Amino acid sequence: MSTAHLKLHTKPEVPLEADVLNTAKLAGLSQSGIEHLSVMHGNEKASLGDFFKVTGKGNSEIRLEGDLSNIKMIGAGMSDGKIVVEGDVGMHLGIGMSGGEIVVEGDAGDWVGPEMSGGRIIIKKNAGHMVGAAYRGHTTGITGGEIFVHGDAKNEIGSGMRRGFIAIGGNAGDFTGVNMLAGTIVVLGELGIRTGAGMRRGTIASLEDAPMLPSFEYACTYRPLFLRFYLRKLQENGFKRKIQDKHLNGIYKRYSGDGIELNRGEVLLFSK
Amino acid sequence: MSEAAATNTPAKTKEENKNIKLVNDATCTFCGCVCDDMDLTVDTDENKITKAKNACILGKAWFFEHTIDHERPVAMIDGKEVSVEDAIEEAAQTLVNAKFPITYGLSDTTCEAQKQAVAITDLIRGNIDTTTSVCHGPSGMAFQGVGEMTMTLGEVKNRADLVIYWGGNPAESHPRHFGRYSVMPKGMFVPNGKKDRYIVLVDVRKTKSAGVANEFIQPKPGKDFEILWALRALVKGKKINNSIEKETGVSIETLENLVDRMKNCQFGVLFFGMGLTMTRGRHFNSGALLSLATDLNEYTHFVAKPVRGHGNVTGADNVVSWQTGYPFGVNFSYGFPRFNPGEFTTTDLLSRGEVDAAMIIASDPGSNFPKAAIEHMHKIPVISLDTKPTATSKLAHVAFATSTYGINTSGTVYRMDDVPITLRPAFESPFPSDEEILTAIKNRVHELVKAKRYRN
Numbered sequence A: 001m002s003t004a005h006l007k008l009h010t011k012p013e014v015p016l017e018a019d020v021l022n023t024a025k026l027a028g029l030s031q032s033g034i035e036h037l038s039v040m041h042g043n044e045k046a047s048l049g050d051f052f053k054v055t056g057k058g059n060s061e062i063r064l065e066g067d068l069s070n071i072k073m074i075g076a077g078m079s080d081g082k083i084v085v086e087g088d089v090g091m092h093l094g095i096g097m098s099g100g101e102i103v104v105e106g107d108a109g110d111w112v113g114p115e116m117s118g119g120r121i122i123i124k125k126n127a128g129h130m131v132g133a134a135y136r137g138h139t140t141g142i143t144g145g146e147i148f149v150h151g152d153a154k155n156e157i158g159s160g161m162r163r164g165f166i167a168i169g170g171n172a173g174d175f176t177g178v179n180m181l182a183g184t185i186v187v188l189g190e191l192g193i194r195t196g197a198g199m200r201r202g203t204i205a206s207l208e209d210a211p212m213l214p215s216f217e218y219a220c221t222y223r224p225l226f227l228r229f230y231l232r233k234l235q236e237n238g239f240k241r242k243i244q245d246k247h248l249n250g251i252y253k254r255y256s257g258d259g260i261e262l263n264r265g266e267v268l269l270f271s272k
Numbered sequence B: 001m002s003e004a005a006a007t008n009t010p011a012k013t014k015e016e017n018k019n020i021k022l023v024n025d026a027t028c029t030f031c032g033c034v035c036d037d038m039d040l041t042v043d044t045d046e047n048k049i050t051k052a053k054n055a056c057i058l059g060k061a062w063f064f065e066h067t068i069d070h071e072r073p074v075a076m077i078d079g080k081e082v083s084v085e086d087a088i089e090e091a092a093q094t095l096v097n098a099k100f101p102i103t104y105g106l107s108d109t110t111c112e113a114q115k116q117a118v119a120i121t122d123l124i125r126g127n128i129d130t131t132t133s134v135c136h137g138p139s140g141m142a143f144q145g146v147g148e149m150t151m152t153l154g155e156v157k158n159r160a161d162l163v164i165y166w167g168g169n170p171a172e173s174h175p176r177h178f179g180r181y182s183v184m185p186k187g188m189f190v191p192n193g194k195k196d197r198y199i200v201l202v203d204v205r206k207t208k209s210a211g212v213a214n215e216f217i218q219p220k221p222g223k224d225f226e227i228l229w230a231l232r233a234l235v236k237g238k239k240i241n242n243s244i245e246k247e248t249g250v251s252i253e254t255l256e257n258l259v260d261r262m263k264n265c266q267f268g269v270l271f272f273g274m275g276l277t278m279t280r281g282r283h284f285n286s287g288a289l290l291s292l293a294t295d296l297n298e299y300t301h302f303v304a305k306p307v308r309g310h311g312n313v314t315g316a317d318n319v320v321s322w323q324t325g326y327p328f329g330v331n332f333s334y335g336f337p338r339f340n341p342g343e344f345t346t347t348d349l350l351s352r353g354e355v356d357a358a359m360i361i362a363s364d365p366g367s368n369f370p371k372a373a374i375e376h377m378h379k380i381p382v383i384s385l386d387t388k389p390t391a392t393s394k395l396a397h398v399a400f401a402t403s404t405y406g407i408n409t410s411g412t413v414y415r416m417d418d419v420p421i422t423l424r425p426a427f428e429s430p431f432p433s434d435e436e437i438l439t440a441i442k443n444r445v446h447e448l449v450k451a452k453r454y455r456n
Helices: A031-035 A225-236 A245-249 B003-007 B057-064 B084-097 B111-124 B137-146 B153-159 B176-182 B208-212 B224-235 B244-248 B252-264 B283-296 B313-324 B346-351 B371-379 B391-395 B434-455
Strands: A003-008 A038-041 A044-047 A052-055 A061-065 A082-086 A101-104 A120-123 A143-149 A163-168 A184-187 A203-206 A217-222 A252-257 A265-270 B010-012 B019-026 B038-043 B048-053 B075-077 B101-105 B127-130 B162-166 B198-202 B215-217 B267-272 B301-306 B357-361 B382-386 B398-401 B412-414 B420-422
Touching (some): A031 A052, A225 A245, B038 B057, B075 B084, B084 B111, B084 B357, B101 B111, B101 B346, B111 B434, B127 B346, B162 B252, B198 B208, B215 B252, B224 B252, B244 B252, B283 B301, B371 B391, B382 B391, B382 B434, B391 B398
Parallel strands (some): A003 A061, A061 A082, A143 A163, A184 A203, A203 A265, B162 B267, B267 B301, B382 B398
Antiparallel strands (some): A038 A044, A217 A252, B075 B398
């Protein structure tokens, strides 16, 4: 299996929207075919070759190298294959993807995997705001798939999420799981304020204590069996540093809410 | 010069040497109240407003301190005086050749000028944003997210018997808001004025506005969302956690009493300010307040309205919404409008250094934006349209001096409750209006864009 290798030789002056950087668009293309794929450089059309040096042919794997922090929409609508980014990426990574895998060795911008329905995104460092979120004016965020952020993530993680799994290795910003419809968010570090505001169903778990909104009611302290499986899965996926045996076997405080909405969501906070 | 002002016949006063003109029912465009009952006395020899009947302290300052600076050139390129035509050509070339040009400001100019700015941005496939994004932008996002129960200030005057101000100090920022619309005036269903109304002020500081309030609620800073959320829960008959008093500084009894009052009023209104929209939580704070108003409509009639700051910032929202479908933070890179606050809002774009040209109209980001954003403005060509020299016009590549809306220029502005009001200017200015300059830039941009497309 060959890999298309794209190395950034010129950093775009203004943001580049490169939704062509996905396995389906590159599949079967020669080196020059890939270089001629068109991208939007601000308001002008440009080609991938203006910014990237391409080696190899388009196949089921793409490797990107360089500081791609102002390149947006990498892996947009991806359904299959794998993208590995050796560097940072810009906004809207994996927007609407339905399958395959994206691995980012550096940081990611805002809107990681917005409204995705399947597949997996792994960010090895930090992510911006709106991880796995709904766009403004939309009510439903991700409907499936997995997002793993090993570092910190900022506000509104999983806003409006309906299904799927989001794990944050570090700390989360405010409004984690806001307006959540269902699904699971696990934060190994600290949660910000106003977690789960407006959530209907779904689970938000953290290994640290957190301030709760007045509309959340303490339900019980118990040992949620399912969480052990989730944490084990995270351990297998490289989130080893923070997950200790006490977390696997420990007891958690359960808050139910949001009382203003359906009250069928839960927030689980590690107790001891 | 507008027809409206011209129809006001000049009247000689006792001072024979002076030419005095009266402009009745003029409009003050200083704040979002846009009071349209100003009676101005204008000294047409000196081009100065000498009396402004009905104006508040801010309005008086706005009218009296307006003078024409005859020394200031109409157009400058890199600080040197040039002809208007040359400056328009340079501005148009700069905008057309940019890959990510932005248009920003717009809140202190007429709707007619705003319309031209949207057209230019559309033609150059740029990014348009208004000062809304740094004031009530979060409210705009909240309208989209949860909806808005709305009204006009006339309805408030005639009907409201419960008025709640949240996170604002209108006594000092909008001095006539109380007297003209919400607290003092006698209305159809509130014949005794203030006596028929119950006024609540929610703010982290006891400001001058607290003087008119029947009840002052002082939460701890940054706890608005928690209180609004608790109120929503109480309105829905849900229990809330007892820790609320310790956390927010407001007792459950206070909240329960307020909920009782809100449910049992005839017509309730929530006015909210930037204490809510620009503190931690932003659009969720506005959203929580708007949702509270919506929830209360199961019991009575309840509305909510942001108290807007600049004279025509509401017009900016209306014009940009009407023309693009979105209120602010709109991008035209692909030739059609896309909306994404955080991505296409000006402070974010400039701070990230993603912009290669900027046209700033009637606002001064050069003095009040974050450091990273101002630094980036120094690196790119900036076109500025300003009535007075500002930090932005000083750093601008092309700077236009324009006339002041409401004082020198006619046009339309929107009051904070989305009611359009026509301006009656006081006297003429030697400077062109924003609309004239923007129309000229638009026409030139149109020619250049057509030529560029033909070449390609």
